[in-house]
Amino acid sequence: MFEQLGLIGCGLMGGSFALALKKAGLVRRVVGYSKSPSTTERARQLGAIDVAAPSALLAVSGADLVLMAVPVSASEATFKAMRHGLSPQALVMDVGSTKVDVVEAARLGLQGRLGNFVPAHPIAGKELAGIDHAEATLFAGRQVVLTPVKATLRSNVQRATQLWSAIGARVVTMRPEDHDSAFAAVSHLPHLLAFAFINGIVAQPQGERYLELAGPGFRDFSRIAASDPTIWRDILLANRMQLLAQAEAFREALQALEAAIGAGDAVVLEAAIDAASRVRGNWRATGTVAPETSLSAP
C-alpha cells in the first residue's frame, strides 16, 4: 500500500496506472500533473487523480511512489524538474518504450536519486492515446519489463515487481540494451513498417480508393499505423540505431521473398512463407514467459 502516488503525465498510460492502483486499493491518494491543465482536470473528473498539482515538483512532493508517464523525449527535463521534491524513500518509475535513453536521462536528471528509479516498460497500449481512453485493466495480463541498472536499489526493484504483479501484470527483468534490441524488433519495426505501408498506398493516384476495399487482414495489420505521431516520433528516434538494424534485417528477408516471386520459384517461396507461418502460428501473446525471467541470463 502506498500513501501517495505522484503522477507526472495524465494520459492513457499514467491514467490507467492510477486507475489500476485505486481499483486494487494500493494507493491512498493520487496527485497528478500534466503539461496541459485541461488534461489534468479531465483526469480528476474521471477519478484517475484526486488532486491536480501545478508542477512536477509539487506532484512528487510527499509521494512514496512516482510514475513518470511522459513522451520519452521529455524524460530528462522531467527528472530534473522532480529531483528536489523526491523523498529518499520514493519509488520512481517510467513507462517509456525505450530504456537506454531513459536510463541516461535518469543519470543526468536524478543524479543522487538514481537508486530510487526502476525503469519500466509496460507492454500495453492502444492506438488511441489520451486520458479519455484510460482504463484500470490496461495492464492486466500484460508483461512489464523492468530494466534496473547497477545503481538501482534492489529493494526498489522488489517493490516495483510486487506493485505491477498486484495489478495483474507479469514482470520480466532484463538489461536496458537487451530491452531496446528486442523492442526494436517486435514493436518499433512493425510500427515503422505500418506507417510506411499506409504512406506507400496513399502516395498512389488510386490509393484512397484501394483502401475502401480493404478487409480484416488490412485492418489488423495496419492498426498500429494509427498510433500517436508525437509519441512514435520520439520512440523511433530514441531507439534509432537498433531500429535501423532491424529494418535492415527485415529488408533482407523481404528481398529473399521478392526474388522468389520475381523468379516464379514456387518451392522457395512456399518454404519461406511456411517458415513464417509456423513461427507465427505457434506464437502466443504473453503466457509463454514465466514471471521474472531474464533475457540476458545464461
Added chain:
Amino acid sequence: MFEQLGLIGCGLMGGSFALALKKAGLVRRVVGYSKSPSTTERARQLGAIDVAAPSALLAVSGADLVLMAVPVSASEATFKAMRHGLSPQALVMDVGSTKVDVVEAARLGLQGRLGNFVPAHPIAGKELAGIDHAEATLFAGRQVVLTPVKATLRSNVQRATQLWSAIGARVVTMRPEDHDSAFAAVSHLPHLLAFAFINGIVAQPQGERYLELAGPGFRDFSRIAASDPTIWRDILLANRMQLLAQAEAFREALQALEAAIGAGDAVVLEAAIDAASRVRGNWRATGTVAPETSLSAP
C-alpha cells in the same frame, strides 16, 4: 432459391459458402467434391454438403449453381474438369484472391461456357484454413468483389449479386485488372510484409526470445503471417507483377522514413507518421463503400 449447389473444394471458403446458403434457405441440396476424400467426408459430417461426389464433373452435374473454391493455381484444371457437366443455366463462381489469372483460366477451361462464370472474390477469411473453421456467418457484413468480363452474361451478374447480398455480403463490381491492383496494395502486400517481418526476426540469434516479449501491436500486425503457405504462395505468384510494383511503392515510403530517422529529423518524421496515422485513423472496414460501386467508374 437454387436447386443444387455443386461445390468444388470443401475448405474454409467453400464450406462457409455452403453453410451460409443453407442457413438462409437458398439452396435445396449441396453436392461437394474435394481432392481429399477425408475433407469431403468432414464437410458432410459438418452439414456443409449433403452428398459427396467422386469428381468435379459429377459435383456440377445437375447443379444450377457452382462454386469453385480451390487454390487459384488449380483454376484452369478445375474449369476443364467441370466443363462437360455444366448445365447451360448454371451460375459458376470462384472465390479467388486474384482475378486476371482466374479469368484467363476460365477462358481456357470453360471455353463456350465462359458466359456462365462470374468471377468473385469475397473479402473474408481467417488465418485458419480448412473445413473445420468454416462458418455460416463468414461473409456477413463483408464485401464481395465481382469482376465480370465482356462475355459474362448480365443475368448471371445479377443472380450473383442477389445471392451474395442475401447472405449478408456487400457487392462491389470492377474490372479484373483494377481488382488485382487494389488487392496487391491492401491484401497481398501486407501478407508479403508480414511474412518478411517474421522471417527477418527469427533469422537473428536472439530472435525467438524477442518474440516472447511481443505484445498486442505485434499480435495484430503479424496475424496474417500465420496464413496458409500453399494458398498464399499461389496468390503472390498469380499477382506477381502488381505485387512487386506495390512492394516498390512501399520500399520508397520506408526509405523516406528511414532517412528521416537516420538524420534525426523529428519534423519530417513526425509529418510522415502523422500522415499515416490520419489515414488509418479515418479508415473504416467496409461500411464506407456503397453496394455495387465501381472502382473504374468515372
